[in-house]
Amino acid sequence: MRKAYLSIFRIRAAESFQYRIAALSGSLTSFLWAVIEIAAFTVFFKYARGPGGGLTLEQTVSHIWVRELLLFLQPYNIDGDLLGKLTSGDVGVELCRPLDLYWHWFARTSAGKLVVFVMRCLVCFLVAFLLPGGFAARPPASPAGFLLFVPAVLCAFLLCSSFLMLMTAVRTNITWGDGPMYLLGLAGGLLSGGYLPLQLWPGFMQPFLLLQPFAGICDIPARLYIGSMEPSEAWLGIAVQLFWSVVFIAVGRFIMARRVKTLVVQGG
Amino acid sequence: MKELRFYVRSLRLHLLGGVEYKGWWIMVLQVLVVAVTDPIGTVLMFARFGSVGSWSVERILLIYALAVTSYGLAESLFRGFDYFPSKMVRSGDFDRLLLRPRTLFTQAAVSYFHIHRLARPAAGLAVVFWCLARQNTAPSPRSLWLLVSALLGGTLVYAGVFVFMSGISFFTVGILDWMIIFTNASYQVTRIPLPYMPGALRSVFTFVMPMLVISYYPASVLCGWGEPLWKGLLALPAGAAFLGLSLLVWRVGVRHYKSTGS
Numbered sequence: 001m002r003k004a005y006l007s008i009f010r011i012r013a014a015e016s017f018q019y020r021i022a023a024l025s026g027s028l029t030s031f032l033w034a035v036i037e038i039a040a041f042t043v044f045f046k047y048a049r050g051p052g053g054g055l056t057l058e059q060t061v062s063h064i065w066v067r068e069l070l071l072f073l074q075p076y077n078i079d080g081d082l083l084g085k086l087t088s089g090d091v092g093v094e095l096c097r098p099l100d101l102y103w104h105w106f107a108r109t110s111a112g113k114l115v116v117f118v119m120r121c122l123v124c125f126l127v128a129f130l131l132p133g134g135f136a137a138r139p140p141a142s143p144a145g146f147l148l149f150v151p152a153v154l155c156a157f158l159l160c161s162s163f164l165m166l167m168t169a170v171r172t173n174i175t176w177g178d179g180p181m182y183l184l185g186l187a188g189g190l191l192s193g194g195y196l197p198l199q200l201w202p203g204f205m206q207p208f209l210l211l212q213p214f215a216g217i218c219d220i221p222a223r224l225y226i227g228s229m230e231p232s233e234a235w236l237g238i239a240v241q242l243f244w245s246v247v248f249i250a251v252g253r254f255i256m257a258r259r260v261k262t263l264v265v266q267g268g
Numbered sequence: 269m270k271e272l273r274f275y276v277r278s279l280r281l282h283l284l285g286g287v288e289y290k291g292w293w294i295m296v297l298q299v300l301v302v303a304v305t306d307p308i309g310t311v312l313m314f315a316r317f318g319s320v321g322s323w324s325v326e327r328i329l330l331i332y333a334l335a336v337t338s339y340g341l342a343e344s345l346f347r348g349f350d351y352f353p354s355k356m357v358r359s360g361d362f363d364r365l366l367l368r369p370r371t372l373f374t375q376a377a378v379s380y381f382h383i384h385r386l387a388r389p390a391a392g393l394a395v396v397f398w399c400l401a402r403q404n405t406a407p408s409p410r411s412l413w414l415l416v417s418a419l420l421g422g423t424l425v426y427a428g429v430f431v432f433m434s435g436i437s438f439f440t441v442g443i444l445d446w447m448i449i450f451t452n453a454s455y456q457v458t459r460i461p462l463p464y465m466p467g468a469l470r471s472v473f474t475f476v477m478p479m480l481v482i483s484y485y486p487a488s489v490l491c492g493w494g495e496p497l498w499k500g501l502l503a504l505p506a507g508a509a510f511l512g513l514s515l516l517v518w519r520v521g522v523r524h525y526k527s528t529g530s
Contacts, residue, residue, distance in 0.1 A: 022445070
């Protein structure tokens, strides 16, 4: 049985690797976006009157590049094919397969992310090291930090996939349209540190920001990379990631199971 | 006239279709939340670091909101062009537009419309008024005209971006991610105070795509930060010129159209 899910993962990954040029063009987009962000942050760090604090400029710049590296984990959009299946009624065919719908779609969702990672994010991140002075990405703060960064990224991958599956499960009720799903995605994007590194948010929010589910998607791995989280504290970050992954999987499976019972197959 | 009636009627149909979804108001809410939370990074940075020279958070937000409102209006009224590369060219649906006895421009513009997109200009406009009030700008016919011409010009500029994008999509068929630099990323540039903006960015967004002409210069004249009046009034002509050039690209694209899809 597990073999079937692995095959689905492999097929989907191979399929999406056909769109290399599109992914490379995405890489250029990430790149330009990051440069604008860095220019904006630099102005604040250099010319503003206030005290600042939270992160240094170098850490912020690296945080932005790590975010571009982890951009494939953006929790905004569910798998395009699955969305198409839900709206066109092809979901009926999916239900006929002798596979668990949740894990089947989980495999598809996570495989779709892989090409984006390699062709878009990795390319952009590596080029960032070649940039001049103030814009360049820097190597990780410490070897130990980097060794913990790698498992944290894997956990982020799990967390993001399970969150996207929760969104897919919510979207399975198609008469409600895209609204509820997007609202979830928006909360995820904002609280994952995508708009502003979470450690630059107001101080009193910090405990909440670290423990909420979305920090694990981008901010926790980035903290380990830039050294704003000590390697000795990494266990907490990774525990937070794993805890929320389990919660998302449990809730996603529960909603999916209920939805499937009352599913209305659309179209024909 | 006929075109306009066709445009309005199509909008109405899209509107009625859209509100059939039970959750349509959640989409309105969602775009509203996007529009409100989008500048949150900037606001929080100002909260942490204080003003940059004479550049307060109200200044930055005013310029930002002018650009966002224009973008939102263009996105609402010319939504079809925004979707054009992915929904029309790739699928070959454009063939059907060619067969109908209406201009391609109107048909393409109105091929999609989403009510929730109006949330963005609504939020943007609210921020514009808030910032103007905070900067003690007295309402007068002159400032009203400056504001209206900035928003009209801005809508034309962003409509121009969508039309341009649609025009070149005839050749590239998709793969237009990088155009985001002239749509959603362009108004992010306004977060950088102008005197500190890297020269390259400043030139691109003044002379290539006149985003600063429809946001910074009118704002500066409105609040008296020192730019001359004529620069503030350039918004409308610049917008018209930019849309005009984009229409040329679009026409070349249409002439080269070979059907795709199945």
